[in-house]
Amino acid sequence: MTAGEYLEAIRQLPLGSLHDLTQESPFLVLSPHPDDETLGAGGLIAAACAEGQRANVVVVTDGSGSHPRSRRFLRQQLIALRHAEVAAAGFLLGLADDRVTHLGLPDTKAPSSGAAFDAAVVTITETCREAGAKSLFVTWDLDPHCDHEATARMAYAVRRRMPELRLWAYPIWGWHLESSLPLDRAPPRGFRLDIACQQDIKRAAIAAHISQMTDLIDDDPEGFCFTEATLAPFLGSFEYFIEVAA
Numbered sequence: 001m002t003a004g005e006y007l008e009a010i011r012q013l014p015l016g017s018l019h020d021l022t023q024e025s026p027f028l029v030l031s032p033h034p035d036d037e038t039l040g041a042g043g044l045i046a047a048a049c050a051e052g053q054r055a056n057v058v059v060v061t062d063g064s065g066s067h068p069r070s071r072r073f074l075r076q077q078l079i080a081l082r083h084a085e086v087a088a089a090g091f092l093l094g095l096a097d098d099r100v101t102h103l104g105l106p107d108t109k110a111p112s113s114g115a116a117f118d119a120a121v122v123t124i125t126e127t128c129r130e131a132g133a134k135s136l137f138v139t140w141d142l143d144p145h146c147d148h149e150a151t152a153r154m155a156y157a158v159r160r161r162m163p164e165l166r167l168w169a170y171p172i173w174g175w176h177l178e179s180s181l182p183l184d185r186a187p188p189r190g191f192r193l194d195i196a197c198q199q200d201i202k203r204a205a206i207a208a209h210i211s212q213m214t215d216l217i218d219d220d221p222e223g224f225c226f227t228e229a230t231l232a233p234f235l236g237s238f239e240y241f242i243e244v245a246a
């Protein structure tokens with residue numbers, strides 16, 4: 001199967017309800033960077049919060065890698081800004097501040113093994129247990145970004161500790177894989193969630209990540225900013241969740 005065929009199969013996943021995805025129980029969204037949670041699962045979070053369902057978010061890295069050469073936003077200021085952006089986006093989605101945990105690992109250096117990896121897995125597992133989470137949502141393991149790959153590995157490790165947890169993957173950078181790339185994967189199973197009712201809230205929450213969406217930080221020529229093309233997969237009226245088999 002090519003990446004193009006796989007991504008098309010994701011777009012054709014059957015319509016699912018909030019119940020199909022979360023069993024109307026608490027869940028946790030694991031986000032490699034401060035914005036992936038909004039981009040990939042903002043509609044899910046907003047729909048669940050509107051129903052009074054408990055959602056938790058764990059952000060793995062500190063987001064300090066987006067504008068490493070800015071002189072106006074030094075590392076600690078950028079980290080603080082990105083925390084504030086997650087809080088602002090979460091507020092719009094209906095997520096209380098105390099439902100967001102930042103692991104604060106260094107951007108582009110999320111560990112895939114070793115002591116820091118194990119510590120992250122322990123914290124995520126404890127957060128899941130404390131919340132009574134029955135489902136865990138994480139970025140897709142085939143997202144071509146080292147932090148996204150590491151975060152997916154953390155989710156798998158959490159599920160090994162909590163085998164009852166249902167695991168779902170949401171693509172971010174995977175949407176932009178070269179379509180001819182061969183993927184050694186069986187066709188995806190899972191659901192697409194209709195978020196038409198949450199679309200406006202989600203767009204506002206995405207816009208709250210100002211440092212990633214605008215030229216607010218304009219003194220780093222290599223600084224990151226979403227474009228119309230890179231943002232497009234996240235502005236539609238569906239979100240897509242691939243079930244990760246145990």
Ligand SMILES: [Zn+2]
Binds near residue numbers: 148
């Ligand atoms: Zn990311």
